[in-house]
Amino acid sequence: MTAPFPALRGAPGAFGPGPFVPGSGASGPDAPRTPRPPRSAAPRAHAPRSPVLLAVAHGSRSAAGVAASHALLRRVRALRPGLDVRCCFLDLARPSLPEALAALDGREAVLVPLLLAGGYHLRVDLPEALATAGLTHLPLARALGPHPLLAAALADRLAAAGRPAGAGPVVLAAAGSSDPAANADTTRMAELLADRLADGRPVVPAYLSAARPSPQEAVAALHAAGHRGVAVATHLLAPGFFADRAAATPAHWTSAPLGTHDALARLVAHRYDEARTSARAAVR
Structure with missing residues (x-):
């Protein structure tokens, strides 16, 4: 009597041995298995996020x-x-x-x-x-601030406003504070800007609130001393009330706020x- 089903060649398991692969030795369920490579170590946990x-x-x-x-x-x-x-x-x-x-x-x-x-x-x-x-x-x-990177940004803003090197004194218009330490930072920033400009012109700190001189007063004093090419460096981050006040002096050039420099x-x-x-x- 013939078998109810024809033999299926190459089918593993109940229907017979698997196909012979040259070089692999004996085939079928009793054949020695090639050892698998060891599993790699578990993946490392993600590094902690930065604050x-x-x-x-x-x-x-x-x-x-x-x-x-x-x-x-x-x-x-x-x-x-x-x-x-x-x-x-x-x-x-x-x-x-x-x-x-x-x-x-x-x-x-x-x-x-x-x-x-x-x-x-x-x-x-x-x-x-x-x-x-x-x-x-x-x-x-x-x-x-104060920091030399701010001086670099202020110098670039002055150049963009049209002030040529060595044109005249600069008034550094800062927000101002009732805190002497904050105003001392502005004085230091004026020194850093003078170093950055390196043209021998003074940089005068001025304050838009809470301290004096105001930018208006500082520009007027420089004009009275015979300086005509006076510039105002706007030491503010963004446009707004103080930036508008800084732009209201009779200075020849007024730079834009630092913005996205x-x-x-x-x-x-x-x-x-x-x-x-x-x-x-x-x-x-």
Whole structure:
């Protein structure tokens, strides 16, 4: 009697041995199996994410001023792909600092103040906000200025405004503060700008609020001393009320705010790195 089913050649298991492969030795279920290579070790866990860079801007009623802060941080993200860069504001815009701290939801972060000088915000407001949120362990970076990268950005803005090298004195128009330490930072920034310009012309610090001389007074004093080619270097991050006031002097040239200058973006990233490194050293 014939088998109910024809033999299936090459089919393994119940229908017979598997196909013979030259050089493989015996075939079929009793053939010795080639040992498999050892399994690789389990994949490594993902490296921990870097802390969030939480930039804290002053805030403004000017939509252009708020937009300038966001545009600057887009430049920072371009410099540091993969880094979580967020923005918040001390006043007049959202998200507020408390909102941004709550949104961290347990993530580590480094606060980077988008402030050009030290002062009350850096000494009091920011530490108090961290304490209220129970996040005093988060590193707080220094103010952006004074720093040579700011001098480079200011010099470029003056050149873009049309001031030729050696044209005349420069008035550095800063926001100003009732805190003497903040105004001392502006004086130091004026020295750094003079070094950067390297044309032998003085750079006079002036203040748009809370201190004197004002830019208007500084320009008038230089005109009275016989200088005609006076320039105003706008030592502000963004357009707004103070920038409009800086532009209202009789100076021959007035530069635009620092805005999204590449040197400023690099300085924000530098302050983040600096604060993170200091925090690591403190826990060793």
